[in-house]
Each structure stands twice: as structure tokens, then as C-alpha cells.
Amino acid sequence: MISKRFVQSVAAAIALTVAASASAQQVLKVGSTPTGAPFTFLDTKTNTIQGLMVDLITEIGKDAGFSVTVEPMQFSTLIASLTGNKIDIISAAMLATAARKEIIDFSDPVYPYGEGLVVPKSDTKNYGSAEDLKGEVVGAQVGTAYVDALRKTGLFSEVKVYDTIPDILRDVNTGRLKAGYADYPILAYNLSQGMFPEVRLVTSYKPMTVGTVAIGVRKSDGELLKKINASLAKLKENGTVAKILDKWGLGAKGG
Template sequence: MFKNLVMAAAVTMACAGSALAAPVLTVGTEPTFQPFEFVDARTKDFVGYDMDMIRAAAKHMGYQVKFVNMGFDGLIPALMTNNIDAAAAGMTITAERKKKVDFTRPVYQSTQVILVNKSDAGSVKSEKDLKGKNLCAQIGTVGAEFGRKIPGAKVKAFNTLPDTILELNNRGCTAVIADKPVVEYFLKQRGGRNMVEVQTGYPKEEMAFAVRKGNKKLLDAFNKALAAMDKSGETAKIHQKWFSTAK
């Protein structure tokens, strides 16, 4: 009898635990975009600024996060077809993207810069010096978009940013156009002894998380959580962790 009571209690507790489990927020990401999102080589966990930010926001919202690894150019289609709930991938807010998805309040401000081999640093001082050149950029990014607007330039598009840098190293292109913090993180963490950053006149841009168009409930929950994180200083701590400067 006692054994049966113990078993019944265990089943009841298991059911209660299951009922109390937080709902899952499925988040798509492209984890080769350091320091925003990447896979820790030792733990195999998804880490980075975006990963910490969306985990913290989800906690405020009462969700647990499940990350899905996918190509950057597949994130918006995945949102539109309801395969993921949100995208966290260093995604810049643009007018074209806003036609397809909704964006949260900004989580980071960036700009595009140029990465070149040191041997070309003397001849490439800004984006104006890239006319007629072969350029590298990640598929679907603002960097690729800007590259296509440079007169006579030909843009080689790659699935990941590391692929663009490898092509630059192999002299397959004159320059990579990418987000400033990503280029600077590469130069700092990976050495980049043969490459240098070149500043541009490109405007500031804001990055945010994306949700399915019209999903006002989730969008409002995200914005409320992100506002609370800004107010409490949680955002500043995460920013300090990944960029060494408070937001």
C-alpha cells in the first residue's frame, strides 16, 4: 500500500512538473557571426551577445529557448512559414525586411565597414575605392546590398562570414563588407595579422530580433522584456560582457 502511495505521489509530481514547464520559444539563428552568435567549441552551446539577450528576454517572458541553426537567408522565410517563432542573428532593421517581418525595439547599433588585406590598405581608404572591384559578403546581408550599389563592383556572396574572410585571405576578392563589431571581433580574437579594417561613410543601422509579421502578442512581450532589461541594467551587463564597454 505504501509503495503504491509513493508511486502515485511520484506520478502526480511528474505531471505537475510537466504542467509547470515553461513554453518553448523556437529561435532561428546563424551561429557563425561572432560576437553576436556562435557555437562554443568546448560546450557546443549557442553563445554570444544576441544569444544572451534573447535568453534573458525569454526568461522575463516566461519562455525557455530552443535554438535552430539555419542559413541567414533562410531566417525570414522560416518566420513567414511559421517554422520558428523569432530570429536572433545580428539582423539589421531595413525597410525591405519590415515588409515581411516585424522587429522588436533595437538591441544594438552598428555600421558597415570594410576588411582588406594589409597589402591593399594603401589603395582602399573608403567604399569609394571599391569601384570595379571584386567584393565578398554574406548572403542576404546589408553588406552584400551595399556592395551591389558600388559602381562596377562584383559581389561574391557566401553562406557565412568566415567563408568571406577565407576568400579574402586567398585573394579571391579585394574586400569584405560586414558589420563593424564583427570585423573588429575577428581582428581581435582571430589575430587578423594580415588584414585591417577600413572605415566607411555608411550610416548607422539598428539590429533587432524579428518575429512573424502580425504577431503582436509576441512582439509586445519582447518589447516589454527588453525595456525592463534596459531599465534594470541587464542589457548593459550583457553589452559589457561581449563588447567590453557599457551600452
């Protein structure tokens, strides 16, 4: 006859095995960028990546049953790092464009926006479109949808490519660029913090490239995408997403 103690020991061993297996599956590497506030940024006090998209993927993980470790990297390396299995998820200020959807899959929409335009503060012209800057030298961030969109217009004498948005702002600030293009909410956030006082965000400008930030996964990770979308929908419904957007000053537009 099998003793009660033996049954309990077997049950405990099975539980430990299952727990260990589940634990091994629960930690996913998330690629984020050290620039891109309020979506992602390097918090110099803690030396960690923080921001809206970090808060969001952390909350999604809690609901979906996985934890995350955030891997800092340049924006232009995110997709290659995902497809190369160096990370499992992209949670950054990345628009779900048609070109990117050919390479990776995206979650349901998180936050819609387009490019913003910045010029030196001394330039008071109310630019409405790219045509208003015909023949000028402008800048955009490497790896973003804006670079190709700007070049395809054929309007500019040169579209300079920069590693980060602060690099663009710096050259607009010093007058090396006539204008710079980058994610509208990131530009607005940087300027609202008092950075680059000689730069002006052109509120009259209408963006050419409008899309939505979303979470990226490999095309082979369909089950993970289903979990992310289910949790994202739940967090939108219960108000968690709205709270996160409000925390980072983007509550009026999030969806």
C-alpha cells in the first residue's frame, strides 16, 4: 500500500518541476531604447530603461503570466535583434508600418501619432507641409519610417540621418539643420522638459506618416502575440492603459 507521505512527496516533486519549468518560460527579453522619452528612456538615477512602453509591457506580462527583463539598444537594431533571437519582444516607440509588418508581427494599437517638425526658434514661419521646406537640408532618425518617406518626396537637398532624436535637436538648436523630423510626442516631451531652448515645435505642421505604436514579436511567436493582445485588451478595458498614458502625459490621444 502506498503511504500518504510518499504520495505527498511525489506531488511536491511534480509541483516543483512544473514551477521550475513555468519559471524558465516566464522571463522574456524586451528590447527598448535609451532615447525616446516618454515612451522609453535611460533613467540615469537607476541606470535602467523606463517609460510608457516599459510600464505597459510590464503590466501585460503580469496579466499574461510572464516577467520581463529590459535590454537597452539603439532603435535601428531592434528588429534585427528580435529576428536574431537576442530579444523576444520589442516595446519601444516603434510604429507598426507596412514594411515592418513584412518582417515581424505587431500587437493591436497602443498609441497613434505621426512625425513632428522642429525648426530653430528664430524661424517663426508656420510650416504646414514638407513642400514648405523644399530645397532645404533636414534631418531624421536612422531606422525610422520618416527617412524613406522624406527622401521619396524628392523635395529636400539632403535628408541627414542621425542616431538619436537628441542629436537631431542639437543640430537644429545650433542651426546646422534647417529642420528636423521625429516622433511628435517625443519631440514635445523633450521640449517640455526645457531641453534645447532654441528649438521650436511647429504646431501648424501636418504629418505625412501617421501610424500607431505597437508591441513587436517574431512571426513565429503567434501564441505570444495572442497572449499580449488578450492582456492589452483587458488592460484597456480596466483603465490600466489609460493610467499609464496619463502618467506620461499622453492620455488625451491614447487608444
